Structures are given as C-alpha cells and as structure tokens.
Amino acid sequence: MAAEVLVVEDESDIRNLIVLHLAREGFRCRTAKSGPEALREARTAPPDLVVLDLMLPDLDGLEVCRRLRSDTTTATIPIIMLTAKADEVDRVVGLEMGADDYVVKPFSPKELIARIRAVLRRARPAADPRVLRAGPITVDPMRHQVHVGGTAVALTPKEFDLLQALVEAAGRVLSREHLLERVWGYTRGGEIESRTVDVHVRRLRAKLGDAGRRITTLKGVGYRFEDD
Ligand code: CA
Numbered sequence: 001m002a003a004e005v006l007v008v009e010d011e012s013d014i015r016n017l018i019v020l021h022l023a024r025e026g027f028r029c030r031t032a033k034s035g036p037e038a039l040r041e042a043r044t045a046p047p048d049l050v051v052l053d054l055m056l057p058d059l060d061g062l063e064v065c066r067r068l069r070s071d072t073t074t075a076t077i078p079i080i081m082l083t084a085k086a087d088e089v090d091r092v093v094g095l096e097m098g099a100d101d102y103v104v105k106p107f108s109p110k111e112l113i114a115r116i117r118a119v120l121r122r123a124r125p126a127a128d129p130r131v132l133r134a135g136p137i138t139v140d141p142m143r144h145q146v147h148v149g150g151t152a153v154a155l156t157p158k159e160f161d162l163l164q165a166l167v168e169a170a171g172r173v174l175s176r177e178h179l180l181e182r183v184w185g186y187t188r189g190g191e192i193e194s195r196t197v198d199v200h201v202r203r204l205r206a207k208l209g210d211a212g213r214r215i216t217t218l219k220g221v222g223y224r225f226e227d228d
Contacts, residue, residue: 003120004028006047008038008064009082010056014105018051021109027116035059039067042074049120051112052099053082065099078123080115082107101185118185122161132167134227136211139167148211158183159204162197166215170227173218197223 005027009015012033019029030047032038035056042050050068054061061081068074081102100119103112132139136149144160146153155163161183165174176194180186183200186193201223205212214226 002026002028003048004030005116006030006032006038006041006050008032008035008050008056008061009053010034011053014053014082017109018112021113022116025113035061035064038064039074042068042077043071046074046077049078049080049116049123051080051082051116055084076123078119080112080119114181115185118182121182122157132164134167134170134225135214137163137167137208137214139164148208153207155204155207158200159207162200162204163208166223166225170225173222173224175222178222 005022007015007018007022007029008031009018010033015031015033019031022029030041032041035058038050038052038056039059041047052061052064056064065079065081068077068079078100081099082105083102084105086104100123101115103115130141132141138147139160140146141164144157146155146160146163162179165179165182176197179197180193184193184196201215201217205215208215216224216226218224
C-alpha cells in the first residue's frame, strides 16, 4: 500500500504544493495546519512519515517533534523537518530533537520526495528483514547490527546504510550517484557530495578491518562489494 504522509505546514501555498507533488508520486496525504492539529492527527492514526515545518504559529516544529518522539504511539514515525535557514539544521537533526532528515526552504518538490523515499526506505527494514551474509560479514537490517567474524562492529547510521547497499548488490558496481541517492537522498550529486561517499567508504573500510578490502574502488565509476 502507498505510504501515508502527514504534511504539517501553516502556509497553504506550500502545503498544497507538497500535497500535489506527493499525490502525483503515489503517496497518500493528510494535512495539519498547526502543531496541536499535527499531534492529534499523528496520535489518532500514525502516518508512515511526517513532513514538519519548523515555523508554525502556536507550537513550533521542534516542540511538535519532541512531543511526537516522547509519545510511544508516535515515537518511531520518521520526521522530515522543513527549515527556512541552514543554520537551524544542527538543532533540527540534533539527537535530542530526533528529526530523521531536513530540507531547507526554498526546496524543490523533487528533492523533498527523494528525501522522503530515502527516509522511508531506512525506516522500513521490516520489508526486508533477512540477515545479509557476505564472507565474514553479517548485516542485520532489523537490529541495525553488523558483525565481522562474529564480532560486533559499531557503525554510524550512514555507514550502516552504505554497507547494506553494497552487500545487497554484492558483485555489482554501484555508482557514487546511486549511493548518494540511496543513503543520503540526494538526486543530484556534485563534487562535494561525491567526496562524501568516498570519505564514508574509507571509514567503513577501516572499521571492517581485513574484510574492508572486499569493498573495491572502480576509479571514476563507483564501488563494488566482492562476494565469495
Ligand atoms: Ca510555516
């Protein structure tokens, strides 16, 4: 079934624009114009994801986010924050607030939808709960755990997603662009974004020890996980 998104935004132009584009992409939508309405909607029937504007008149987005996270009914619903200023980003994605991602206004609907898809994919490990095995590495999407030769390896969420993508596609080359879209939700990758992938791959390799050598670089193309 199509994922349901609760769009929380007091400005009707922006709200309608988001709903229009989400509906066109096959999402089901509900809307809320205020913080209290958003909390009511989310508690009554938890949506698959909340797009939450930071600037709301009565109860701001951060407070709505905090309350959603502290209520067991809504605690695990993924949240994407809309922020007007890039310098708010640190607060928004800070651990205490717990938004899953953010989009800075003005944004393109295409970018927002790419972020929504990426967050939903991460939030739905149950869709593919199989533990992946490749050589000495096991990746458990349900528990978000990685073991190498039976020893647990602590990865950041991005490193985990990156490894999962590579292991799932074992034997096939994944381009940087593909990895950027899948792990970071970017639709267009520039020079800086491509380097982000390289940096994360380097850290991931280091954490995996000898098994890290299974991630091979195909210069100018991307990365491949070498299966047995
Ligand atoms: Ca607003």
